[in-house]
Amino acid sequence: MSYTRIKETCLYVDDLDLAERFYHQILEMPLISKEDQRHVFFRCGDSVLLCFLPEITKHDSNLPPHFAYGKQHIAFEVEHKDYLEIKKKLSDKGITITHQQEWKKDISSFYFEDPFGHVLEIVPTGMWD
The missing domain is CATH 3.10.180.10 (2,3-Dihydroxybiphenyl 1,2-Dioxygenase, domain 1)
Known part of the structure; x- marks a missing residue:
């Protein structure tokens, strides 16, 4: 197998608005998308930083459940x-x-x-x- 990079990295947060302020405004990462009560995604170079609410994604049925604390x-x-x-x-x-x-x-x-x-x-x- 030949990998080119890690494309996505996830962090699990408990406040999407606070995550948006920190990563978008302070760290100046462009906002890709936000779904209230689920996630906020940011561009980081040619990669993506995904911030999820773990209490939602651990019960996901459309995608494999995932979470961390x-x-x-x-x-x-x-x-x-x-x-x-x-x-x-x-x-x-x-x-x-x-x-x-x-x-x-x-x-x-x-x-x-x-x-x-x-x-x-x-x-x-x-x-x-």
Whole structure:
């Protein structure tokens, strides 16, 4: 099998309006769709971030049921040249950086949380090369 990428990533949230404000307004991800009382979807580069209400999707009958609880983790990749600017921009927007990690020479990442306690990370291109 030959995979090209992970196309969709899901987070499970308890407030779609809050998720929309955070991911669309603060993280500046374009809104793809929103279905009240079910989900809100965002464009993230050439991938999609799906935010679902777990109490709804765990009882889904049209699609396989899915849900999760607790601190989920995803990392967003940014161009290496934009990394420090994005870090500053998020800090200026009131985002608290909870951890910085040096991975290898000239490659570091930083972590922060969304309003639901999910652990988000910004990584520069080259991280996994």
